[in-house]
Amino acid sequence: MTLQLVQVNFKARDDSALGQFWAEVLGWSVTSEGPGVTNLEPVGFDWPDPSAVCIDLVRVPDPETVKYRVHIELATTSDAHQAELVARAKELGATPVGVDQGDVPWTMMADPEGNVFSVLEPRELYRDTGPIAAVVVDCADPRAMVRFWGEAIDWAVHELTDDRALLRSVKGVGPYLEFRRTPDDEVVWTRVHLDVMSDPVEDQAREVARLEGLGAIRADVGQGDVSWVVLADPEGNEFCVLGRG
Numbered sequence: 131m132t133l134q135l136v137q138v139n140f141k142a143r144d145d146s147a148l149g150q151f152w153a154e155v156l157g158w159s160v161t162s163e164g165p166g167v168t169n170l171e172p173v174g175f176d177w178p179d180p181s182a183v184c185i186d187l188v189r190v191p192d193p194e195t196v197k198y199r200v201h202i203e204l205a206t207t208s209d210a211h212q213a214e215l216v217a218r219a220k221e222l223g224a225t226p227v228g229v230d231q232g233d234v235p236w237t238m239m240a241d242p243e244g245n246v247f248s249v250l251e252p253r254e255l256y257r258d259t260g261p262i263a264a265v266v267v268d269c270a271d272p273r274a275m276v277r278f279w280g281e282a283i284d285w286a287v288h289e290l291t292d293d294r295a296l297l298r299s300v301k302g303v304g305p306y307l308e309f310r311r312t313p314d315d316e317v318v319w320t321r322v323h324l325d326v327m328s329d330p331v332e333d334q335a336r337e338v339a340r341l342e343g344l345g346a347i348r349a350d351v352g353q354g355d356v357s358w359v360v361l362a363d364p365e366g367n368e369f370c371v372l373g374r375g
Contacts, residue, residue, distance in 0.1 A: 132284070132328045132329045132330070132333055132337065133282060133283045133284060133326050133327070133328050133329075133337050133340075133341075133371075134178060134180060134283060134284055134299075134326060134327060134328075134329060135183055135265070135283050135285065135307060135324060135325075135326050136177070136178040136183065136184065136325055136326060136327045136372065137169075137183060137184040137185060137186045137324075137325045138183060138184075138185050138186070138200065138202060138265055138322060138323075138324060138325070139185075139186045139187075139188060139322065139323050139324070139325050139370065140185065140186070140187045140188070140243075140245060140321060140322050141188055141190045141321040141322075142168075142187045142188065142189055142190070142243055142321075143189070143190075143192075143243060144189065144243075145166055145167060145168040145187040145188060145189040146168055147242070148168075148187050148241065148242060148243055149168035149169075149170055149185075149187045151222050151223055151224075151241055151242055152170055152185055152187075152241070153170050154218070154222055155204070155215070155218065155219055155222060155224075155261075156170065156185075156204075156261045156262070157173075157261060158170045158171055158172050158173065158185075158261075159171060159172070159173045159175075165189075166188065166189035167186070167187070167188055167189070168186075168187040169184060169185070169186050169187075170184060170185040170186075170187070171184045171185075172260065178327060178329070180299035180301050180303055180304050181260065181301075181303040181304045182260055182262070182304055182305075183262060183265055183304060183305050186325065199267055199268040199269065199312075199367060200265065200266065200267050200268075200322040200323060200324065200367070201245070201246050201247055201248070201265075201266050201322065202247050202248075202262050202264070202265055202266070203236075203247065203248040203249075203250050203262070203263045203264045203265075203266055203308075204247065204248065204249045204250060204261055204262060204263060205250060205253070205256040205257075205259050205260070205261060205262065205263035206249065206250060206251065206252050207252055207257070208252055209251070209252065211252070212237070212249055212250070212251055212252065215249050216237050216239070216249050219239055219241075219249065220239075222242075223241070223242040224239045224240060224241055224242065225239065225240050226238070226239055226240075227239055227240050227246055235250075235251035236248050236249060236250045236251055237249045243321075245321065245322060250263055255306075256305075256306075258303075259304060259305045259306065260304065260305065262305040263305055263306065264296075264305050264306040264307070264308045265305055265306070265307050265308070265324070266308045266309075266310055267307070267308065267309050267310070267324075267367060268310055268311075268312035269309050269310065269311065269312065269365050269367075270311065270312075270314075270365060271311070271365070272290070272291070272292065272293065272294055272295040272309040272310065272311055273290065273292065273295065274364060274365070275295060275309040275363070275364070275365065276290055276295045276297070276309060278344055278345055278346070278363055278364050279297065279307070279309070279363070280297065281344050282326070282341055282344060282346075282363075283297075283307075283326060284299070284300055285297040285298055285299055285300060285307060286298060286299075286300045288306070292311065293310070293311045294308065294309070294310050294311065295308065295309040296308050297309075323367070323368050323369050323370065324367075324369040324370075325358075325369065325370045325371075325372055326369060326370070326371055326372070327371070327372040328371070331372070331373060331374050332374070334359065334371055334372070334373045334374075337371060338359050338361070338371050341361055341371070342361070345363070345364045346361040346362060346363055346364075347361065347362050348360070348361060348362075349361055349362045349368050351368065357372070357373040357374060358370045358371060358372045358373055359371045359373070
């Protein structure tokens with residue numbers, strides 16, 4: 131198995147501006163693959179590396195509102211750090227999300243283009259993940275998702291219940307990938323999906339065939355002739371298998 135989760139992909143109206151927001155929130159550096167594409171990664175990062183899941187922002191004329199069901203959660207090290215991060219995100223253009231969550235210790239926010247994220251209270255589980263604690267995928271059946279994603283990528287299962295599943299790199303570094311049971315009427319609509327890549331990248335075709343054998347299906351999102359392959363997992367979440375551009 132050679133497939134790794136390497137980045138979270140945001141469709142954006144203004145990739146540069148949204149990239150600057152997230153770079154300042156995360157304390158990461160900004161690079162660009164070309165007009166309309168902005169990449170974010172830790173300072174000094176040698177991509178790809180399981181110690182971080184990077185962020186890729188791609189400009190589209192009018193980002194469609196579709197149910198990708200993916201968001202990120204940010205880690206904090208103390209109550210003061212959480213309050214400072216929430217305040218900094220607000221200063222940069224984030225807004226609180228008016229979702230009735232009850233009395234919870236985390237803060238849900240939306241970035242300047244409306245993508246939802248959470249700033250978590252300090253948790254021992256996430257003390258060494260880096261600024262991104264987890265990439266969360268809302269789903270109907272966490273166990274079924276793990277049956278697919280546990281075979282799809284080279285990550286270990288750390289927790290598995292009817293309501294939640296947690297995976298992390300087998301090297302024990304970087305953020306978690308969480309599948310969280312969420313009723314359809316509670317799903318937040320976003321424009322975010324996952325990108326995976328084979329190592330070596332030349333194994334892309336072999337890995338795509340393996341994923342199709344696990345239950346993934348080809349998806350046409352109007353991508354045209356590109357170096358990546360768009361697939362959908364068993365619950366219909368689209369993701370890309372990157373190739374060499």
